[in-house]
Amino acid sequence: MEQMALEDFNRLANGDRVTLVLALELLLQNGRNTIQREEPLKLVAACKERIGGFFEEGALQEIVDVCRQLTALDTNILVDFIQRGSLDMKAPGAEEAGICPVCGGELEYVDTIRSDNGGFAVWTCPDCGATGKEGYDEVFDQHYDVKDGDGKPFPAPAE
Ligand SMILES: [Zn+2]
Structure with missing residues (x-):
């Protein structure tokens, strides 16, 4: 074989x-x-x-x-x-670059902030009004500072 x-x-x-x-x-x-x-x-x-x-x-x-x-x-x-390889499987609920973590819509990038070992891309979601930053550690890391269309942190902080 x-x-x-x-x-x-x-x-x-x-x-x-x-x-x-x-x-x-x-x-x-x-x-x-x-x-x-x-x-x-x-x-x-x-x-x-x-x-x-x-x-x-x-x-x-x-x-x-x-x-x-x-x-x-x-x-x-x-x-x-x-x-x-191209199999690219993700854990259920895994975060994805360019995708709104609130509604799943496509993000619009409004600014980028560089830092020594990566940086942030500041985004808004045209679909639901959420805002946030994507962290880059050379490659996409995770979403930070997500606020929904009403300006409330998302996900809601634990009580
Ligand atoms: Zn959204």
Whole structure:
């Protein structure tokens, strides 16, 4: 089996994300040894039992095939692909640059403040009137000083 490269990983992440995510899920649930030991056809059958209702047999074979390619990667390489590649998964509720943390609207930048090791971009949200600053630590860090359209801090401070 040919070793998966970062560009193969990205091709899946951009083009066939569901297959890649389900292949990762399959790997995490069963572990490298089980996936490598088990007959691919048996794995497909096991997948069919669990998620088969939503997928064609060919799609399940593809998931198992990608999963087997993932097991061929060393853990540090797989983690590197996940970090540097195009999969770009976020924790639920994770903050995102350019997105209003109050309403999810697109932010408008009104000013930037540079500092030695990064800086802030001052923003307003045209949709809900919220204001705030995005912190940059070379790259996007998190939102600061968010106030909603009524000028109240967001999220509301704990009592
Ligand atoms: Zn907003």
